[in-house]
Amino acid sequence: MYRRVSIRMRKHFVSVLVLCVGMIASFSARAAADPSKGKTLFQQNCASCHNVHKKLTGPALAGVEERWVDKKLLHQWIHNSASVLASGDAYANALFNEYNKTPMTQFPALSDGDIDDILAYIGKEATAVAAGPATPAAGGATTGTAEEEGGNGLLFGIITLILAVVALILMQINSNLNKLAADKEGIATPEPVPFYKNKAYIALAILLLFIVGGYFTINGAIGLGRQKDYMPEQPIFYSHKVHAGINQINCLYCHAGAEKSKHAMIPSENICMNCHKVINEYSGPTLYTAEGKKVNGTAEIQKLYDHVGWDVTAKEYTKPGKPIEWTRIHNLPDHVYFNHSQHVVAGKQQCQTCHGAITEMDEVHQFAELSMGWCVNCHRTTKVQFADNKYYSIFEKFHEQVKNHEIDSVTVEMVGGTECQKCHY
Structure with a gap:
């Protein structure tokens, strides 16, 4: 009888283990597409022609997967649109005709995984807009972006840990049942070793700690010196969203060196005063710092006047100026050569490729890693x-x-x- 119980328990134990493995595989598949990686790829390859929510050179990409009958066909369209048009696909040809027979740029270097990452980013952006704006924190700044990006990974890690504990408990139960069945049949068996004294379990735990510790150590070492998401507080609150976004000031008006020089250059105070000799009050949307603190735009303009020695009442420079000590954000190592003009003029790269959605930033932060791998991947696909x-x-x-x-x-x-x-x- 106890042998039959033991056999049934073993079968049940195996079934549970198979279920655990299946659940882990399922969550792995769900977590495979990385929206944050897709955002980088989107900016590098798609942003010059597409926007998630509105038409540009090409169609808005929100809901793009639903518009294609087959995801494989969508992948093929991105890899080689000409082959899809030649196959006579009705939707592809209608799209081609709608946009004045302008051919879709082909991206043979993008893997299917890269495309899935881009689609995951597009889906996330479309969902965020459909759900409405996030509830503002104190002062109006939105929170939760970082948590959303890392939420899937954290959930996957917690579920994996729980399943590992369940598997360990089931293994211990199986061992005790085998011992109970053997004792009932008069078969001498040694006492089961407690899991915390079991050398196999201890070795496995050490191996796992070594792998996990090594992974985080290597990742930390790789990231040394990188400044992604670096956003220092500047001496004057300058909003790119207001200047380049709302007022549509061309980037090259302030950063003229970007198409003429190795360096984009921080604009001189004279560039600022070309407009602010006349504009001495801020009347745009309410400004907030990243921490949610309200910013007085007019007071920030006055800081500019204090630096250049401009008297608003007399409308002339009445005292010597002093330089604005801006904090540099984007900085490459000294052993790396980078030429802005080569990328902007010859390469026809948009500012957003490296600097992200700069026209939506109140306070600028470093959008891309600007690592060697990041640059090499861009060169492979551009x-x-x-x-x-x-x-x-x-x-x-x-x-x-x-x-x-x-x-x-x-x-x-x-x-x-x-x-x-x-x-x-």
Whole structure:
């Protein structure tokens, strides 16, 4: 009888373990798509033509997965839109005609996982807008963004830990039942070793601690010196959202060096005074710091006047000026060469590629990692202006392949954009 009970318990134990593994696999699949990674990829590859909520060069991307009958077809469209059009797909051809037969840029270098990450970001953004704006914290600043991004990972970790504890308890129960059945049949068996004295369990725990500790140690070492999300307090509260977003001031008006020089340059006070000789009061939407503290826009304009020595009443400079000590946010190591003009003029890169949604930021923070891996991945997917470009005339092989339709575009990587000496010399 006890043998039958033991066999049944073993079967039940195995079933529970299989269920646990299945649940872990299920949660792993759900957590596979990474919206935060997708946001970076979206800014690098999609933002110049698409917006999640409104039409630009291409359609708004909210609900894009529902508009395609097959997700694989959507992947194929992103990899090679010409092949989908050639297949006669009705929706693809209607989309092509709607946008004046402008071909969709092809991204063969993006993996299916990268595309899923982008789609996860689009879905998250669309859901956030559909749910309405978040409840503002004190002063109107919204909270919870970081928690939402890390919530799935935390939930997955907690569930995995719970399932591991359940599996451990079931293993101990199984061992005790085997001992009970053996004793009933007169079979001498040693006392089961408590789990906290079991060498196998101890070794497993040490191995897990070593793996987890090593993972966090390596990640921490990789992140040394990086400043992602760095947002220092500046001497004057300057809102890019108000200037570049609401008032549509072109980035190059203030950062003229971005298309002419290696450095984008912090604009001089004279640039600010071109407008603020006339605009001496702030009348835009209420401003808040990242901590939710209300900002007096007019008082911030007065700080500018104090630095440059401008008298509002006399409408002239009445005292010597002093420089505004802005805190630099984006800073690359000294051994890295980066040229703004090369990327803005030759590469046709948008500011948002590296700086994120700058037109929506009141206080600027570092959006991208600006790490070597981040730059290399961008070079692997970004296409150069290859056709009718004399600078690339020496690449006869690629010209021939484009002519023969063997490739449809040339990436920065293909013309040496990932070679060490391009950035380190």
